[in-house]
Amino acid sequence: EDQVTQSPEALRLQEGESSSLNCSYTVSGLRGLFWYRQDPGKGPEFLFTLYSAGEEKEKERLKATLTKKESFLHITAPKPEDSATYLCAVQSPGGSQGNLIFGKGTKLSVKP
Amino acid sequence: DGGITQSPKYLFRKEGQNVTLSCEQNLNHDAMYWYRQDPGQGLRLIYYSQIVNDFQKGDIAEGYSVSREKKESFPLTVTSAQKNPTAFYLCASSTTGYRGYTFGSGTRLTVV
Numbered sequence: 519e520d521q522v523t524q525s526p527e528a529l530r531l532q533e534g535e536s537s538s539l540n541c542s543y544t545v546s547g548l549r550g551l552f553w554y555r556q557d558p559g560k561g562p563e564f565l566f567t568l569y570s571a572g573e574e575k576e577k578e579r580l581k582a583t584l585t586k587k588e589s590f591l592h593i594t595a596p597k598p599e600d601s602a603t604y605l606c607a608v609q610s611p612g613g614s615q616g617n618l619i620f621g622k623g624t625k626l627s628v629k630p
Numbered sequence: 631d632g633g634i635t636q637s638p639k640y641l642f643r644k645e646g647q648n649v650t651l652s653c654e655q656n657l658n659h660d661a662m663y664w665y666r667q668d669p670g671q672g673l674r675l676i677y678y679s680q681i682v683n684d685f686q687k688g689d690i691a692e693g694y695s696v697s698r699e700k701k702e703s704f705p706l707t708v709t710s711a712q713k714n715p716t717a718f719y720l721c722a723s724s725t726t727g728y729r730g731y732t733f734g735s736g737t738r739l740t741v742v
Contacts, residue, residue, distance in 0.1 A: 561733035
């Protein structure tokens with residue numbers, strides 16, 4: 519069964535303290551791995567798509583990387599406005615076209 | 631600007647009533663999805679549609695119904711058969727062949 523596990527569930531950082539969020543997955547043939555940011559009471563906002571092991575994407579203080587078993591979302595020198603829940607999702611051939619399997623998310627809090 | 635509009639933002643339902651959540655997109659996307667989000671759980675797929683006049687059940691379709699009469703619209707009805715409807719509901723859309731979801735801002739449904 520396809521599965522996505524995110525860790526930690528919650529992460530508290532001081533402003534400027536870099537860290538990483540983990541997304542491990544078990545799928546039979548990865549078609550794509552996706553990172554989203556979700557603010558309280560709002561819909562998820564798309565951040566990155568990764569398709570193959572070794573691929574990396576960057577956006578401002580965020581950098582996403584992908585291996586054959588997991589993905590990391592690295593946050594460099596975070597600011598309080600980076601506080602949000604970060605969701606990871608995967609698509610595999612087992613699911614119907616376009617359907618994503620989501621992890622439960624990591625809630626990030628950045629204190630000034 | 632293109633996007634997905636969900637309405638209403640907040641909805642209150644009495645037990646035994648059916649309610650309909652609206653989802654409209656002007657992105658010209660073929661596929662549309664409904665997810666349910668509960669605290670501490672990942673997004674769970676309720677229904678999805680890849681083409682007008684066709685839709686499929688997701689993982690938790692019991693107690694819900696949908697229609698897809700127009701490409702732009704994918705309303706979700708929460709019926710009285712849904713035993714625990716209080717949740718945050720998210721609508722999303724994507725192009726066929728999948729390149730990423732665009733989410734709406736969500737509807738929070740509360741049973742009173």
